[in-house]
Amino acid sequence: MQGYTDPDWQGDPDDYNVSLYSVMDRSWINSKRFSNEYMDGVNEFMTFVSERFGDDEEIWIHHGEPLDVVTHEIDDHVDEHTSLNEDSDMNVDEEDDPDDGIHGIVEELYTAEEEGQGKKSMFAIQLEEMKQELYPSGPCTRLKRIFSSKRMAEEVQWHKLKRKPLENELSHPADGESWKDFDKKYGWFAEDARNIRLGLATDGFNPFGKMSSSYSMWPVFLIPYNFPPWECVEQSNFIMGLLIPGRECPGKDIDVFLEPLIEELLELWKGVPNIDALTKKKFDLHAAIIWCIHDCPGLSILSGRVTRGYYACVHCDKNPCSKRIRNKICYIGHRRFLARDHPLRRSKVFDGNVENREKPEKFTTDELMEQLERVKDVRPGKHPESKKRKRNKEGQCWKRRLCLWDLPFWSSLKLWHNLDVMHIEKNICEYILGTFLGMAGKSKDNTNSRLDLEDMGIRKHLHLIHDGDSYSAPHAPYTMTKTQKADFCDFLKSVKFPDVYASNLATCVTADGCNLQGLKTHDCHILLQRIIPTAVRGIMPKDIYEALAELGNFFSNYVQKL
Template sequence: MDGYHPDCSWVYDRLYVQRGGFKSAFAKGVEEFITKAISRNQFVEDGGIRCPCHNCMCSGVLSASEVKIHLYRFGFQPNYWYRTQHGEEAPHIDPENVPSSSGYIDNDDPFTLMQHMVDDAFGPTYDFQNMGDEGNEEEINEEPPNEDAQDFYDLLTAANKPLYEGASDSKLSICVKLLACKSNWNVPQKCLDFFATMLVDVCPFKDSLPKNFYQAKKLVTMLGLKSEKIDCCVKGCMLYYKENSADIECRFCHEPRYVPRKPGIGNHKDIPVKRMFYMPITPRLKRLYASTETAAQMRWHQHNRSSSGILRHPSDGEAWNHFDARYPDFANEPRNVRLGLCSDGFTPYIQASSSPYSCWPVVVTPYNLPPEMCMTKPFMFLTCLIPGPSNPKANIDVYLQPLIDELQQLWSEGALTYDISMKQNFVMRATLMWTINDFPAYGMLSGWSTQGKLACPVCMDGNKAFTLKYGGKNSWFDCHRRFLPHNHAFRRSKKGFPKNRVVKDEPPPILNGEEVWGLVHNIPRVIDTAHTKLFGYGVSHNWTKRSIFWDLPYWKDNLLRHNLDVMHIEKNFFDNVFNTVMNIKNKTKDNEKARMDLAIICQPSDLELVPHNNGKMKKP
């Protein structure tokens, strides 16, 4: 239950965070829980106790001694304040008083908040002491944390050391509050420096306080999650990255990297004309295994596959299972991460500007988590922030280079990660399963333009689009009948579709990854050459480039590489239907040009334009 039990604060207060070992209150609480559980009739009926540990989650029945071992080793499952599976009744909980999802946190105690933040940053690295309980003969073997996890001790020491005896704040909590002032209210740095200096001057514990904003920021940056600033060409031709990091002008358009200096200015730092931000995903994925709330959930997909044929989660889908069959070594480690990527443009300014600005964030989502978690905001990782002011179009691949490089490394080498739920180090690998975008962004990422008569990326050059004589737009009307069964009545209809046309064609073949790779492997990448229109574009193909995603060694083996997001499709469909039914001026699709095209394509009907007395045509 998501309600804090005031008499059960021991439930998630298991270990001494500095010296290790179990707290006496936790040991006493476990003993009382076991005693109550074995005294119930359900213990006799079930032949044991439903284990409420973080791993079993009340799904298995174990002996009393085994349950005790699990609780000491893994702790209680999240938010199990009221043991409803063990005879307790849960009271009504006021939603405003529901605690944080990461277990109970006293929201009035910033010291506790800081401790939980640090705990989530790296994960505890303490050693378990012997339990000393009767019946506990199982030895708990745990691996020591890796080198990155050892950094936890530094932050934990800072978080656990009060500013003075009895204080609820630590140096870390003060630093975070200073940074929050700047973030929430845009307080100038000089003002924060003054506040920090004033605190140091008036407080007797001077060594425990940051002396300025820089020191506060330096301590908090130890939490990990850093970002990188990468200079880029003002036209988006290239990044000053890796072997090109020392260049001072674009190797394609020769635009300068830095803003020209004014005459008379001394030795000041060069200012780049344009710069993107990249947030590495590896430390963010490690953070998921460092938190007690998400580490076990990252294995949810392994034990919760649907057998009913209903798609509840991507792990139930054909694409996921196809990848597992193709790469069994990857699938055998359930902690390996499956990722999805999405991107779209937006205007970051609240007020409309005379000159439009399009900024493109690239968001990566891990799909290991259960459905109620994987699509929520905390688990949508912003990886790239592509600056404007214009749409990057095909050159979006230029900005994706750091992400693709990191994905290649996560696939081939992996990253040593500490899993707090299993107290183990393991090599975490990751794969990008697909992208999710609207139709224009689909073309930008896939390399097949979604404009013109060949816009369909599935049918490719096998579609039968045509241009409307009066409307002047491309139409895919009647391209769908060939997908119907051969004996379907619509295939033989000469009146309900284009007049006097019977469809006997087969649907165009849908190419698999290997076949698509055969078409694009000789097409140049935009990161290698200046982007130019390819020969035959719009006539025999719609390729604009070889997408950078093909650099991933497994990309051709993905069954479903690109997806269209439901939101844009639903919105556009609704807008067109609503505007047409309500006959909204300048937005309806039922206009005079459409009626004139209808008369050419279809059998005569009562929808055709009729002459009016004034010589004009009128819609019936």
């Protein structure tokens, strides 16, 4: 402080200023604002200043700036002598003060109360703002945001401007028949390369790992396919349209969760105004889902089609390839899809019969709409008014009409659903290994299967042998003995892979060295295509080894096209 002199003071003026400053108790500065301790400290400071400085004296703060003392007259809520300035609590770190800005909010709150309900206080306005979504992140917003970047606006047209198709190779979804068929039917959509084609993918997972096995969370992702292949699978380009929590799979109730997403997709199909950062021009952005991606259980959830019973095969709309055996329904009529002159059609080795039937027919568009019309009133969830479910009409393949059919283009798509090949490989691999190694619950060689062979009159050398009051099962060539199991597992433990190619299979071999456990999806992918055909060579009969080698080559060639 400067500008004050005392005639009775005999020392240095600067020392006098220091003595004045040291007399005061400044602990109130660190107290909570508007607390009793804080207000008492402010009043004491103002009294101290008013007693020692006149009205014509000039006051300076430590930075050298002039300090304008402002008196707030808010009736009895704050004392009329209270003066607050920005540097009054200069010794307190601004980030550590939890009440910064409280004074202004309180002042506005009292002012609004005095003026009546016609004016909203600052506090009320902030509450309304807090209820608003900070960053809208729906599919519509995310897709529009792509064109705010010049690089992304150019990459989104890669599928039409820069893609070089390769013969007999699926290097991009645009090489597929479904994409080409969509472009033919909706030429106006294909004319503008900026219109986005989406894939809808979903699957359930347990976010708690092994801690809780009773929880299932279902994210629903939208994947834009306009980008180059390396950009399509980039996680940052995925759009999470939904996140369905719950302890159980949503099942047919997924319709309820999909409704908001369908509304946005309908809006995107009609077109939303947007600005292209590359051309700096306005245009209408359109988007469409061209297929779904999921596993086999997800097919029933996302399609609404029957996936159990006689009509479980999605390729057999009429005259299905199903057949009833002892305790289940099996599908052994797939030879109907072979050419009429194929030698396997005339062979009786498979099921004891010659196959002369044509392949099953598909529904026409009118027949499909009729099927959906019958189930249009099926409501998801449990309702008190719902009565016992009636038996479906003969030939009814659809159990409910999913909300995806509300999309104008959905009924004309050539391909509605894609099954994840990794899940299929995992299921096949587990059942093959379960049968070879005799795993409980996974082996297909059991008493019922032997009885089914006897009922069909085929493979008599595998029929159960009656021995008094008991039955015995002859050894099947596709099951391993204990010695063969040990040799097979020893081979798996000796296999070495390059880094990141596959996990260490030795950790999946059980302690007795005759079984496998804990196989992951990618492990089954590698085993089915590369390892099993090599591991069983010399252990099992030649015909079994050759069948496994052909199966592995089929999946290998299929994946190589992708």
